[in-house]
Amino acid sequence: MNGWYGRCLRVNLTEGRHKIEKLNSDYLQNFLGGRGLGVKVYSDEVSLQVDPLSPDNKLIFSSGPMVGTGAVTGASCNVVTRSALTGTLACAKMRGHFGAEMKFAGFDMIIIEGKAETPVILSIMDDKIRLVPALEYWGRSTSETEDKFKENLGDQWIARETFLVTIGPAGENLLPLANVVNDRFLSVGGAGIGAVMGSKNLKAVAVKGQHSLKVADGNRFVQVVNTMINKLNSAPLTSQSMPQWGSAFLVGLCYQKGILPGNNFQKASVSLRHIGTEALEGAFALRSRGCFSCPIACIKKTDIKHHAYEGKGMIPTYLAIGSLGTNCGVSDLSIIGMANMVCAEMGLDPVATGGMLATAMELVERKIATPEELKIDIRFGNGNGILEALRMISTKKGHAKRLGQGGKILAESFERPDLFMGVKGMPLSPFDPRALQGMGLHFATCNYGSHHLYAYTFIDELLNVNENLDPSEIKGKPGLVKLYQDTTAVMDSLGLCCWPLLGLKFKNFVPLVNSCLGTNHTAEDLLSIGERVWNLERLFNLKAGFNKSHDVLPLRFTEEPISDGNGGEKVSRVNEMLPEYYYLRGWNEQGEPMKETLKALGLED
Amino acid sequence: MPRIKIDHTKCTGCRHCEIACSLNHVANTANPRRARIRVMKDKNRYYPVISGPFVDAACTSKHIIEIDGHRYDMCALCRASCPQKPFFIEAETGIPLKCDFCGIPPSPSCVRWCNTGALELVEE
DSSP: OBSOOOEEEEEETTTTEEEEEEOOHHHHHHHOSHHHHHHHHHHHHSOTTOOTTSTTSOEEEEEOTTTTTTOTTBOOEEEEEEOTTTSSEEEEEEOTTHHHHHHHTTOSEEEEESOOSSOEEEEEETTEEEEEEOTTTTTOOHHHHHHHHHHHHOOHHHHHTOEEEEOOHHHHTTOTTBOOEETTTEEOSOTTHHHHHHHTTEEEEEEEOOOOEEOSOHHHHHHHHHHHHHHHHHSHIIIIIHHHHGGGGHHHHHHHTTOSEETTTTEEOOOOTTTSHHHHHHHOOOEEEOOTTOSSOOEEEEEEEOSSOEEEEEOOOHHHIIIIIGGGTOOOHHHHHHHHHHHHHHTBOHHHHHHHHHHHHHHHHTTSSOHHHHTSOOOTTOHHHHHHHHHHHHHTOTTTHHHHTOHHHHHHHTTOGGGOOEETTEEOOSOOTTTOHHHHHHHHHOBTBSOGGGOOTHHHHTSOSSSOOOTTOOTTHHHHHHHHHHHHHHHHHHTBOSGGGGTSOGGGHHHHHHHHHTOOOOHHHHHHHHHHHHHHHHHHHHHTTOOGGGSOOOHHHHHOOOOSSSSOSOOOOHHHHHHHHHHHHTBOTTSOBOHHHHHHHTOOO | OEEEEEOGGGOOOOOHHHHHHHHHHSTTEEOGGGOSEEEEEETTEEEEEEOOOBOSSOOSOOOEEEETTEEEEHHHHOOOBBTTBOOSBOTTTOOBOOOOTTSSSOOOHHHHHOOSSSEEEEEO
16 A cells, blocks of 8 residues: 555553554545544544543544655644543554654554553554553653663663654643653643553554555656755745744744733733744753754754753644743743653643643732642742642642643633633634634634634734735635644644644645656645544534634633733734635534535534 | 765754655655664754664673763664664565665655755765
8 A cells, every 4th residue: 555554553551452453545545644644533533421530431543544655744643532621532643763763564454442540651663562561651751751761771772763652740640731742852742642541551652664665656656755845945034043943933024913821811922032043042052853864954953051851852843832931931941841851841832721720820820829729829920839839730730630630620610711822722823813813713613613723724814824814814824724624634644733824735745646646636635624523523523512602712802802012902803704614614603514424514413 | 976964953852754755765755764874862852864884793881971961872873773773674574785875876755855964965
């Protein structure tokens, strides 16, 4: 088979058995792989009533067909399950080298079922599949687990080729804020998944393999990759900004347009001097790191020397600077960097955790909660309080339990649910929807809470790569949101990263896909696969009890204009855009896909 | 004589060169274990290592070199494949692999795909 390896590993932790299955070729055609295939298999196999943390829930690692073939940025492996934070379907993307190694180990998909009695690590080493007792790793941070596991392999050459995905203490303690971390420090970007893995007593998955992947037309494929590398090199964003600073280059631009939030979205961030790219270069010595077969290499590593943590770390991305920094009133890059590192080490999701902290801080600021009640001193701008809180939350020490349940539950327990800035339980990524209208609509409608990684609308709204759109206008935005949601869904299903869309058009990827998989897809075909995946996720969420009433932004965005910053006196006009969005999607007024839509997408039962 | 110059300070560890090599030498096949270039990690740095001659005995002089406080494991950076280092040996056939500059005239595919400038073809 071209691209795919065609095998799936099913591990039942309760019985301690595994079985190797062949993948359904109809599914591969209609859902490609990665996110699409993961969502299809998950919604087929898992009942809707299942509690995310029960042994009946399943955890699926799914690599796309382009992963490991050398396709430009073909590195992403999706983790599909029902999130413990949102209760919706979650399909987080894992970058780095794990996904590719999984393909070389001979598996497109790993399905984890049941619950182990004692902590285990699933080890897949050159076709030897074992469950290794993991008591000695339990309680350790993610990087410690990885180092210790590799040390215990006893052979440096095997250790060099082994890649792990682990959970930290946060996941072990079943915190809804927990996510999984791969390649030592790369956060997957999926809050709630770490808790699912922890509930299965699965500390880590380790893979190493030596199988070959086939591409359909090698000569053509190599040519297409050459062209794409040249194109990426001629676009300013993918040849300069991203390789130099990673996604942190967005900080300056977002600040100028009033998109970078401050103090739990109460205002626009005030000063750029301490958090801009110049400050970033001053604060850290940057080293570029690439995910598997990525010519851009946007991951930036550094050495951190701080009394709380010393060692190799990742410099904060835009996400971390916004969520753990400005939105909590902190503008000290060394604190933000530290907080980001503690999150990775403890296995916490930076966005979900930052959003929760900002909510807690506003509760304190408005004197609804006192620091004594929360048993922790957190106030806007108190960086050390954040670091302390992160450690207490993840290890469940002190009385920080309440915080660990996430911002939504925290705000509700103080009877102020309006102070939680998030959708479907997931805090907003740091893009203010009042100043970036399209992103606001995406936040409201995204199947997995308000996460920007599921529709890169800022490529056109803010960076004007393909189209010149005004971020504060709403004309054309519903169409843009649909386009990017579908694009992202299909890119995830193929296993490609979405950041190259900053320098390439989606249609540039079509020859890459065809020469790799031996198909004759057009760009429209691929986008309709993306639409199918999006609708399938929507159907799952609808059956799981999410409906139109969950497609709303917090009242702050539709009623309180930002009083300062460069965004002007604006509110989010998401409710005006929603009907048009539903219409474009082929959904009825209640946001349910209509029969004709499902029929056209081949999703009717 | 053409040579491939390696600037390890520019290497990001993306391993695109490994796949470029594999696709060029084994038809339509992507597999780092069949590549004649591998990216090794030592401490904070990545080092692309291009396969050299096969030796059938392990060497007796394994060095660890210290430069500016960094200790480098020269065994990892060594270009030879030997019984103690299972790299650059074709997994399916057991044949040792050696870089051939992708034919005559030399146009190494790894250099073409390396986007950071860590690999460069030079005439000497």
